[in-house]
Amino acid sequence: MRTGRPRQPLILTEEERERLESLAHRARSQPLLARRARVVLACAEGLENQVVARKLRASLGMVGKWRSRFLKGRLEGLFDEPRPGAPRKISDAEIEQVVIKTLESTPRGQTHWSTRGLAEAAGLSRMTISRIWRAFGLQPHRADTFKLSPDPLLIEKVRDIVGLYMNPPDHALVLCVDEKSQIVRRDKTGME
Numbered sequence: 001m002r003t004g005r006p007r008q009p010l011i012l013t014e015e016e017r018e019r020l021e022s023l024a025h026r027a028r029s030q031p032l033l034a035r036r037a038r039v040v041l042a043c044a045e046g047l048e049n050q051v052v053a054r055k056l057r058a059s060l061g062m063v064g065k066w067r068s069r070f071l072k073g074r075l076e077g078l079f080d081e082p083r084p085g086a087p088r089k090i091s092d093a094e095i096e097q098v099v100i101k102t103l104e105s106t107p108r109g110q111t112h113w114s115t116r117g118l119a120e121a122a123g124l125s126r127m128t129i130s131r132i133w134r135a136f137g138l139q140p141h142r143a144d145t146f147k148l149s150p151d152p153l154l155i156e157k158v159r160d161i162v163g164l165y166m167n168p169p170d171h172a173l174v175l176c177v178d179e180k181s182q183i184v185r186r187d188k189t190g191m192e
Contacts, residue, residue, distance in 0.1 A: 008071055010043045017044070019075055036078045039066045090128060098122055098132050102140055109150055112140040 012020070023037035039062070042052040049063045056063075069077040098118065107117050115133070119126040133139070151157070168174045 009046075010040065010067060010071060012040075012044045016075060017041070020044075023078075033078060036066045039063055040070045040078065043067045043070075090124065094122075094124070095132055098124070098129060099136055099138065102133065102138050111150065114141075 020037045020041050024034050024041060026034070035056070035058070038056055039052060039058065042055060043049070043063070047055070049060055049067065052058070053060045053063045066078065071077075101118065101122065102113055106112060107121070110117070113121075115126045115129045119129045122129070164174050
C-alpha cells in the first residue's frame, strides 16, 4: 500500500521527449544533464521514484528533485540555476576586447602578451585577464607555428650561419648545437 503524497503524473509532449532523448544519449551532452534527462524519461514511463532510482543507480532524493524540477520548469528546469554571489563587474564587450587583443595583436617588441602587459593595456587586473584566458583556453605563450624573432639583426645572423653550412672553411668541422627550451640549466658554471 502506497503512503505519502500522491505522485503527480509526468506526461511529455512529443517535442519534449525528442529533446530529452537527444540530451540523454548525445555524446556531447554534459554528463549531469544527460543523467537528469534519463531520470525524467524513466519517470515519464510511469515508474515509481524508487524503481527509477534503482534502475539508474541514483538516490531517491535525486530522482524526486529532478522530477519536481521538470514538472515546475519543464525542459528549462533541468539546467543549472545561476549560482549565488556577486554579479560580474566586467561586461561581455570588455571580455570580447581582451580576447580579440590577445589573438590579433602583440605588444611592441614582443612575441606575445603577458597577463601583466595585457592587464595594463586593457585597464583590468592581472587575475581578470588570467580568468578570461583560462575560460577561453587562450595560451598566447604557446606557439602552434613558427615565430620569427623580433631581433633586428636576425637576417645578418641567419646569413652568417647559413653561409657556414653552405661554404664551410677548409679543414674545419661545423657543428650545430640546439638548446632545448624546455630544459633549464641548473648549473650555470662550467662551459659558457
